[in-house]
Amino acid sequence: MLKIIVRRTLLWSNICSIAALLLSVFLPCVNPGQWWPAGFSGFFFPFLFLLCLLYTAIWAWRKNRKYGWMNIIAILCAMPAALTTWGVHIFRENIISKQTNSGQFTLMTYNTSSMGLERYVTNKDKEAAIYNTIASGSPDILCMQEFYTNDKPGNEQHLQRITSTGNYPYHYFTRDKTHWESWHYGIVLFSRYPIITASAIPSVKSSTGSGSTFLQADIAINGDTIRVFNVHLISYMFKGEDYENMKAPKGTGLVYKMRRTFPTRSSQALQLSALVAASPYPVIVCGDFNDTPVSFTYKTISRNLQDAFLKTGTGWGRTLSYLSPSLRIDYILAQPAVNIHGSKVFHNRPSEHFPVMACLSLKKN
Known part of the structure; x- marks a missing residue:
């Protein structure tokens, strides 16, 4: 009985997280001057994205692929927003000093x-x-x-x-x-x-x-x-x-x-x-x-x-x-x-x- 309660709690909290993530991704396309709730959506995106990554790991650990794929699909939908939130140039040398005679x-x-x-x-x-x-x-x-x-x-x-x-x-x-x-x-x-x-x-x-x-x-x-x-x-x-x-x-x-x-x-x-x-x-x-x-x-x-x-x-x-x-x-x-x-x-x-x-x-x- 306890296992069922835990699984259902995880599932429904995960579904709510996915819904919130997708809203945070797509609502910023709406002008908040016309519909004000759209103005709040992007604030929560980074944490919702990371939360769905965490749920993916949890379902993988519990060996439940179906629910894991549910998160993966949501994460893929959110990738364009993620790529405007985080810089990913881990191995690039980031130089801000100018090179001589380069026009920089x-x-x-x-x-x-x-x-x-x-x-x-x-x-x-x-x-x-x-x-x-x-x-x-x-x-x-x-x-x-x-x-x-x-x-x-x-x-x-x-x-x-x-x-x-x-x-x-x-x-x-x-x-x-x-x-x-x-x-x-x-x-x-x-x-x-x-x-x-x-x-x-x-x-x-x-x-x-x-x-x-x-x-x-x-x-x-x-x-x-x-x-x-x-x-x-x-x-x-x-x-x-x-x-x-x-x-x-x-x-x-x-x-x-x-x-x-x-x-x-x-x-x-x-x-x-x-x-x-x-x-x-x-x-x-x-x-x-x-x-x-x-x-x-x-x-x-x-x-x-x-x-x-x-x-x-x-x-x-x-x-x-x-x-x-x-x-x-x-x-x-x-x-x-x-x-x-x-x-x-x-x-x-x-x-x-x-x-x-x-x-x-x-x-x-």
């Missing part, structure tokens, strides 16, 4: 969380981690989201400091929000290559000052021109108390906050995808999408683009330092006209986001 250049994307500014006071440990990472990577093109700088003498003049210490003669700052005349917030791009033209393309209204616009820059590199989009899609705007109030009434709960962002982020993804398609130059898209690889956001933006981490990396590629080891939400994507030679995620605690850097070059006709 490096690009880093980094959500700086207001350069360590917390309640109008700078956290010096976080600020130091940011500058140490920039110095360590020394990217030719540095794209930063949630950037903060202050024009007032004696305050944190990050724009001038990075321009000077990083040897960046060119930059463009969106200045999406200003406090007290001298406190500026937005998205910024620093470059050692000439910026031909740059603009802030209106997207949505964001209270953070980073995410209200897309930064578009045309950059001259080795006789060619590339177009870089530096973006920060709308975030959930979680606060400390939100993590303690997941079961709060509608209007204050964590789930409700997430649900409210889905239509806006979906529209941003569609807008950005259209901008990429209309570009006359090879495109690189980078930034904080605030969504996982198994999501409508990622599927929409990454269509016909290469993911630098997936092309060269291994493992999770985690870019958010808290909540879950599966959260890769910061990306570097490039059109097929761009070669991706290597990539790296800098695990630079105590920063909230881990920056991503890639070594790239333009294909020659």
Whole structure:
């Protein structure tokens, strides 16, 4: 009797896991702005995938092939999503240093969380981690989201400091929000290559000052021109108390906050995808999408683009330092006209986001 109960419990829990896995794979094809439950599905994919692998091993151990094959079929259906979640280049040498006279250049994307500014006071440990990472990577093109700088003498003049210490003669700052005349917030791009033209393309209204616009820059590199989009899609705007109030009434709960962002982020993804398609130059898209690889956001933006981490990396590629080891939400994507030679995620605690850097070059006709 006990064996029957155990087998039936295993079977029905496995069936539920398979159903949840398939939903997490296929629901991100649906625009969550039109049907909000689709926005949650991709968060659980990595764990459901691993759970079905575990059930496969359990049924093999119990010598029940029929139920084992049930999991194998589900896993095969989920493989495309798995290949956007994990990097599989275990034996590839992942090099981000440039080769001399090769036309290669490096690009880093980094959500700086207001350069360590917390309640109008700078956290010096976080600020130091940011500058140490920039110095360590020394990217030719540095794209930063949630950037903060202050024009007032004696305050944190990050724009001038990075321009000077990083040897960046060119930059463009969106200045999406200003406090007290001298406190500026937005998205910024620093470059050692000439910026031909740059603009802030209106997207949505964001209270953070980073995410209200897309930064578009045309950059001259080795006789060619590339177009870089530096973006920060709308975030959930979680606060400390939100993590303690997941079961709060509608209007204050964590789930409700997430649900409210889905239509806006979906529209941003569609807008950005259209901008990429209309570009006359090879495109690189980078930034904080605030969504996982198994999501409508990622599927929409990454269509016909290469993911630098997936092309060269291994493992999770985690870019958010808290909540879950599966959260890769910061990306570097490039059109097929761009070669991706290597990539790296800098695990630079105590920063909230881990920056991503890639070594790239333009294909020659």
